[in-house]
Each structure stands twice: as structure tokens, then as C-alpha cells.
Amino acid sequence: MSCGTAMLSDEHLAKRSKSQFKAMKDNEKISSNASHQAMIERVGKRITGVAQVDLPGTEWEFVVFQKNEPNAFAMPGGKVGVNSGLIELAGGNEDEVAAVIGHEIAHVAFRHSNKRMTQAMGIALGGVILNTAMRDKSSSDRLLASGAYGAGTTVGMALPFSRSQEREADHRGLFYSAMAGYDPRAAVSFWKKMQGRKKRKMPQFLSTHPNPGNRIEFLQSNMDHAYVLYVKAKNARGESPNP
Numbered sequence: 318m319s320c321g322t323a324m325l326s327d328e329h330l331a332k333r334s335k336s337q338f339k340a341m342k343d344n345e346k347i348s349s350n351a352s353h354q355a356m357i358e359r360v361g362k363r364i365t366g367v368a369q370v371d372l373p374g375t376e377w378e379f380v381v382f383q384k385n386e387p388n389a390f391a392m393p394g395g396k397v398g399v400n401s402g403l404i405e406l407a408g409g410n411e412d413e414v415a416a417v418i419g420h421e422i423a424h425v426a427f428r429h430s431n432k433r434m435t436q437a438m439g440i441a442l443g444g445v446i447l448n449t450a451m452r453d454k455s456s457s458d459r460l461l462a463s464g465a466y467g468a469g470t471t472v473g474m475a476l477p478f479s480r481s482q483e484r485e486a487d488h489r490g491l492f493y494s495a496m497a498g499y500d501p502r503a504a505v506s507f508w509k510k511m512q513g514r515k516k517r518k519m520p521q522f523l524s525t526h527p528n529p530g531n532r533i534e535f536l537q538s539n540m541d542h543a544y545v546l547y548v549k550a551k552n553a554r555g556e557s558p559n560p
């Protein structure tokens with residue numbers, strides 16, 4: 318069971334995300350670090366391979382933006398951005414980057430942006446009626462413009478996720494990364510780094526991904542199960558798991 322109801326058309330959001338992501342690529346600095354770009358494409362391919370069952374037919378795209386803020390996001394429709402500052406905070410540790418990408422992809426799988434927007438717009442209509450309205454582009458734009466989701470905001474980043482959505486993403490993201498053969502314990506080491514940083518400055522990532530309280534404890538409570546899946550995935554890859 319997941320939190321909230323997604324009433325906006327997934328196709329519409331995917332289309333809108335696609336054009337917003339393109340605008341970001343045109344207007345913002347893309348990292349020239351080829352190994353960072355190769356890393357997130359590799360991680361993305363492995364994690365979406367696992368998540369594909371929840372998101373069939375998604376056209377995934379992974380881009381590293383040259384920005385110091387340790388941030389990452391995934392938009393409906395499979396557009397994923399990772400800031401260079403996040404890879405640096407992770408010290409280039411691919412398992413930690415995978416923990417973040419797993420978490421972001423889980424938000425997409427749960428349609429969390431759609432649910433947050435649906436909620437923010439205070440839509441009281443039935444899903445059928447709204448979906449019919451959404452087929453008409455101009456009326457859907459009117460609807461979107463009338464809600465909290467206005468011009469200048471970005472799909473997937475307009476609204477902070479709720480604590481329960483964060484928990485869902487933490488939970489599923491942990492299993493996505495483990496099943497993709499990434500050490501799930503890296504989620505804990507990464508969030509510890511993030512917390513250390515938070516003491517100095519509140520990064521944007523934490524304002525759109527509020528800390529659901531005992532996040533690290535929650536991750537730890539699922540770690541035994543995740544570790545078993547990780548070992549299985551590593552063995553299937555013919556690689557040895559971290560002890």
C-alpha cells in the first residue's frame with residue numbers, strides 16, 4: 318500500500334518532465350567528468366534493470382550536473398539528475414551513489430510526485446473525470462497552472478515529499494540497490510555523511526527529501542534482508558560480496 322492517490326495522467330507528467338529536463342540540460346552546466354557520467358549511467362542501468370518491473374517502458378536518462386549542492390532527483394518519466402557535489406560527498410563510492418539513485422527511482426515507481434501534486438492541487442474530482450480532462454492539453458495546463466504546481470517549478474521537485482513517502486522510497490530503494498548488486502549498507506554511510514553536512518548547512522536535497530526521523534535506524538532494521546539479496550545478486554554476477 319502506498320501513500321496518497323495519483324490522479325494526474327502519467328503520460329502528461331512524463332511529457333512535461335521530458336521538456337523540463339531538456340530545458341535543464343540546455344540551461345545548466347553539465348559535468349564534463351566522463352567517469353562520473355559513466356558511473357551514473359552504469360548504476361542507473363543496473364537499478365532500472367531491477368525496477369523495470371515497476372516501471373515498464375520508461376525511457377531512462379541519467380545526467381550529472383556540475384553543481385556543488387549534493388542533490389539528486391528523478392522526474393516522472395525517468396529523467397534522473399545527479400549533481401557532481403553528491404558524487405563528491407560520496408567520495409566516488411559507487412555503492413553510495415547507487416543508494417541515492419535507488420531511492421530516487423523508488424520515488425518514481427511510487428508516483429510520489431504525481432501524488433504530491435494531486436494533493437497540492439486539492440483535486441476533489443474522481444480519477445476518471447480528471448484523466449479525461451487531462452487528455453485535453455489546454456485544460457490540463459489550466460489545471461496545473463491553477464494549483465500549487467505553477468510556472469517555474471519543476472516536476473518532481475516542486476513539492477517536498479512527505480515523511481511516509483520518504484520512508485517508502487528508503488525501503489524500496491534499499492532493496493533496488495541490493496538486488497542490483499550494490500552494498501545496501503552504503504545507504505547508511507551515505508546518510509551519515511549527509512547528516513554531518515546538514516549540521517553545517519541545510520542542503521536542498523534535504524528540503525525536498527525531508528528526513529523521516531530515524532532514517533538510519535529504519536534502514537538498519539531492513540539491512541539483514543537487504544544484505545541477503547545483495548549477496549545473491551553478487552553471486553549471480555560472479556562477483557564476491559563485501560563481507
Ligand SMILES: [Zn+2]
Nearest residue numbers: 478483486526
Ligand atoms: Zn526522497
